[in-house]
Amino acid sequence: MALKLYYDELSQPSRALLIILKISKIPFETCPVKLREGEHLSEEYKNEVSRFQKVPVIKDGDFTLTESIAILRYLSREKQISDQWYPKNSKAQARVDEYLEWQHNNVRLLCSLYLRVKWIEPRFFGKEASPKKIAPYESRMANCLDLFEELWLSKTPYIAGDQISAADIWAACEIEQPRLAGYDPEVGRPILSKWLNKIRKIPYYEEVHSRFNKMVGLEASGTQVKAKL
Amino acid sequence: MALKLYYDELSQPSRALLIILKISKIPFETCPVKLREGEHLSEEYKNEVSRFQKVPVIKDGDFTLTESIAILRYLSREKQISDQWYPKNSKAQARVDEYLEWQHNNVRLLCSLYLRVKWIEPRFFGKEASPKKIAPYESRMANCLDLFEELWLSKTPYIAGDQISAADIWAACEIEQPRLAGYDPEVGRPILSKWLNKIRKIPYYEEVHSRFNKMVGLEASGTQVKAKL
Secondary structure, eight states, rough: OOOEEEEETHHHHHOOOOHHHHTTTTOOOEEEOOOOGGGGGHHHHHHHOOOOOOOOEEEEHHHHHEHHHHHHHHHHHHHOOOOTSOOHHHHHHHHHHHHHHGGGGGGHHHHHHHHHHIIIIIHHOOOOOHHHHHHHHHHHHHHHHHIIIIIIIISSSSSTBBBHHOOOOOHHHHHGGGGGGGOOOTEEETTHHHHHHHHHHHHTTHTTTHEEEEHHHHHHOOOOOOOOO | EEEEEEEETOOOOOHHHHHHHHHOOEHHHHHHHGGGGGGGGSSSHHTTTTTTTSEEEEEEEEEEEEEEHHHHHHHHHHHHHTTTSSSSHHHHHHHHHHHHHHGGGGGHHHHHHHHHIIIIHHHHSSSOOOOHHHHHHHHHHHHHHHHHIIIIIISBBTBBBBSSSSSHHHHHHHGGGGGGGGGGGTTTTHHHHHHHHTTTTTTTTTHHHHHHHHHHHHHHTTOOSOOOO
């Protein structure tokens, strides 16, 4: 039975897992979930897919697992993931893990909160998003991206050292996200910009981001995205 | 050269790591860091211990690692951690990982934010903490603790299933934390309460929590803790 991946390409960790699965040539069945239509909030999804009502989720036979980083580690044991992306060497693996744990309450949290307040809530929940309301979220995200650049990219070409790894994929997918709300993470951050454009050259990165990038383009041109793409 | 642990017993993940190290009989050198005196913010700490300026941190020879969960996994490979706490079986390990990844933006974030707004900021940064300001933080934490109980404890006796694991230690240490600000996580949550009191019986749990519990007692008796204990 093939591995099943429940995902939405608009979800950052879904994109990261899609890239890892494709680049590792792991066969999987695509199970797209329309977050904007609330498919993940249905009773059916809760009962049949995941009690967490989120994406991404995998089903490997009768084993269901959520949390993209737990899934990455599970796949590294159960399937073939190249050492480049998730090293078997204990210290090298610890360096990748160190970032993947750090990012939750930094890059992931602050980029997501900004997007939520500036873009998701006004679009889908009818909440106002005044410049005054957005400002502290933007400021905290900007400080975090500065910190990310300083802590993770100022001494080494990639997050976990001299070699590219899954940490770079997870980070890049998160850092793309605020572009949907008109924020360019590359402006004023030359080191981050150079790094991000290297990561964008990973096979499947642009393919997996194509729907997301189309939405960014539509938003930038003034077309508010509400309908299904 | 012995493993060094930089920690403060008032930090939740420091306590979790202390318990794991002690229970696993892993020899280590204690390097206490006084968070309330800002020792972690010094240039010396930044340059000599960790550029992240946080605890916990380990030094294993010349290898420095931050992030408690990355450290737990590193120790499970490099030292002897019983299978009970961090299973070698792939699916069982994934269940522990699933919680450890989930908790970052749930139990950890929301209990920490509540403590920060209600207790840390008024005590140490002179910020006001009116009931109106605290209410949304308390409400979000309470909802999260309800969700924790439902998602992780309603079907199985322990977080990752029928067996106790590191996930229970990490969770319990976080859930103790708001007690410092007068919030009892057990009230109205019989399942959580029963589970927490089982986890408190783990060897070294109460020993590692003794300084923290002393502070909780002082706060409850009306003595604001500012001085070094």
